[in-house]
Amino acid sequence: MTRILGVETSCDETSASVIEGTGDDATQRSLVILSQDVHRIFGGVVPEIASRQHLTAIVPVVTRALEDAGATLDDLDAIAVTYAPGLVGALLVGVSFAKALAFGRGIPCVAVHHMEGHLFATALEHRDAVPPFTALLVSGGHTMLVDVAAWGEYRLLGRTRDDAAGEAFDKVAKLLGLPYPGGPHVERLAATGDSSRFRFARPMLRRDQQPGDADYYDLSFSGLKTAVLNASRDASPEDHPHIARAFHDALVDTLVEKTARAVQEFGRTRVVLGGGVAGNRTLVAAMKARVKRLGAEVYAPTQRLATDNAAMIARAGLFHFERGERAGLDLNAFGSMPLPGLVTA
Numbered sequence: 001m002t003r004i005l006g007v008e009t010s011c012d013e014t015s016a017s018v019i020e021g022t023g024d025d026a027t028q029r030s031l032v033i034l035s036q037d038v039h040r041i042f043g044g045v046v047p048e049i050a051s052r053q054h055l056t057a058i059v060p061v062v063t064r065a066l067e068d069a070g071a072t073l074d075d076l077d078a079i080a081v082t083y084a085p086g087l088v089g090a091l092l093v094g095v096s097f098a099k100a101l102a103f104g105r106g107i108p109c110v111a112v113h114h115m116e117g118h119l120f121a122t123a124l125e126h127r128d129a130v131p132p133f134t135a136l137l138v139s140g141g142h143t144m145l146v147d148v149a150a151w152g153e154y155r156l157l158g159r160t161r162d163d164a165a166g167e168a169f170d171k172v173a174k175l176l177g178l179p180y181p182g183g184p185h186v187e188r189l190a191a192t193g194d195s196s197r198f199r200f201a202r203p204m205l206r207r208d209q210q211p212g213d214a215d216y217y218d219l220s221f222s223g224l225k226t227a228v229l230n231a232s233r234d235a236s237p238e239d240h241p242h243i244a245r246a247f248h249d250a251l252v253d254t255l256v257e258k259t260a261r262a263v264q265e266f267g268r269t270r271v272v273l274g275g276g277v278a279g280n281r282t283l284v285a286a287m288k289a290r291v292k293r294l295g296a297e298v299y300a301p302t303q304r305l306a307t308d309n310a311a312m313i314a315r316a317g318l319f320h321f322e323r324g325e326r327a328g329l330d331l332n333a334f335g336s337m338p339l340p341g342l343v344t345a
C-alpha cells in the first residue's frame with residue numbers, strides 16, 4: 001500500500017490531500033481545500049494575488065491535511081504535485097513546496113498534469129469510474145472530450161475552439177448581473193426560466209456531421225455567449241431567467257450530444273464527468289437520460305471533487321508512482337502543456 005500527499009495550487013484553490021491504496025483500490029484519507037475569496041471583488045482570478053495567497057496558505061493547508069488523515073510526514077511514501085497547466089506563478093508555489101519537502105524527507109516527488117487529475121477524481125467516489133470510459137472534462141479553463149482506453153492512454157476527441165464551458169457560464173453570469181463564479185448561479189436561475197421564451201442555436205452541432213469531420217467532436221461557446229449578450233441587450237430583467245434557461249439548454253444539449261457520439265463510436269459503457277461544470281445537476285441528469293439509451297452509465301463527482309482539489313492529484317500521482325515515474329529536482333511549472341499519454345489514430 002502506498003500513502004501519497006497531493007498538492008494542488010494551479011488556480012485559486014490551495015489544496016492538500018492524503019490518499020492511500022494500491023491500483024484502483026485507493027481511499028481518500030483527508031482533503032483540505034482553501035478557496036481564495038479575494039478574487040470575487042475583481043470578478044475573476046488575479047494571478048499575482050493567487051500566488052501570494054498560496055504562499056501564505058500552503059504550509060497550514062498541508063499540515064491540516066496530514067492531521068485530518070492521522071498521519072505524519074514519516075508516513076508518506078511520495079508527494080504528488082500539479083505542475084501544469086494553470087497560472088504559472090501559482091503552480092510554482094506548489095511545485096517548489098513539493099520538491100523541497102520531498103528532498104527534505106528523502107521521498108519521491110511525482111508530477112501530475114491538472115487535467116489528468118480531473119480524469120481520476122470520480123474514481124475516488126465511484127469504484128466503477130475506471131477505464132475504459134468516455135470522459136467529458138468541463139472546467140473554467142478547459143473543455144475536452146477524451147476517450148480513455150486505459151489510465152495513461154488518452155485519445156483527445158474534441159475540445160473547445162474558444163471559451164471553456166465554465167468560462168461561458170462565468171461570462172453569461174456577468175451579463176445577467178450574477179456573482180462570480182457564475183456556474184451555480186446561472187444553473188439556479190435557468191431552472192426558473194421558461195424554455196419556450198428564447199432559443200439559441202446549438203454551437204457546432206449539426207445532424208450532417210460525420211466522424212472524422214473536424215467539428216464532429218469540437219465545441220465552441222463564444223457564439224452562444226454573444227447570443228446571450230444580444231438577447232439581454234433589449235430584454236427586461238424579468239427575461240433573465242428565460243435567457244439563462246435558453247443558454248443552459250443549448251450548452252447542455254451540445255455537451256450531451258457530443259459525448260453520446262463518442263460513446264457510440266468507441267462502444268463505451270461508462271461516461272465519466274470531471275471539472276467544475278460537472279457539478280451541474282442539470283447536465284448530469286441530461287447526460288444520464290441520453291446515454292442510457294446507448295446502454296451507458298454516467299459517473300459524476302460530487303461538487304467537492306468536481307472542482308479543483310488535491311485528492312485527484314494524489315490519485316493520479318498514485319498511478320504514476322506505481323509506474324515508477326519520478327520527478328527530478330529540476331521539475332518546473334508550465335502554464336500550458338498537452339495532456340500526457342495522448343494517443344493518435
Ligand code: KG4
Nearest residue numbers: 139140141166181183184276277280307308
Ligand atoms: O474545475 P474548476 O474548479 O476550475 C478550473 O480548473 O477551471 O471549474 C470552475 C468552473 C467555473 O467556471 C464555475 O463557474 C464552473 O466551474 N461551475 C459550474 C457549476 N459549478 C461550478 N458551472 C455550471 N454549473 C455549476 N453548477
Ligand code: ZN
Nearest residue numbers: 139275307308
Ligand atoms: Zn480544474
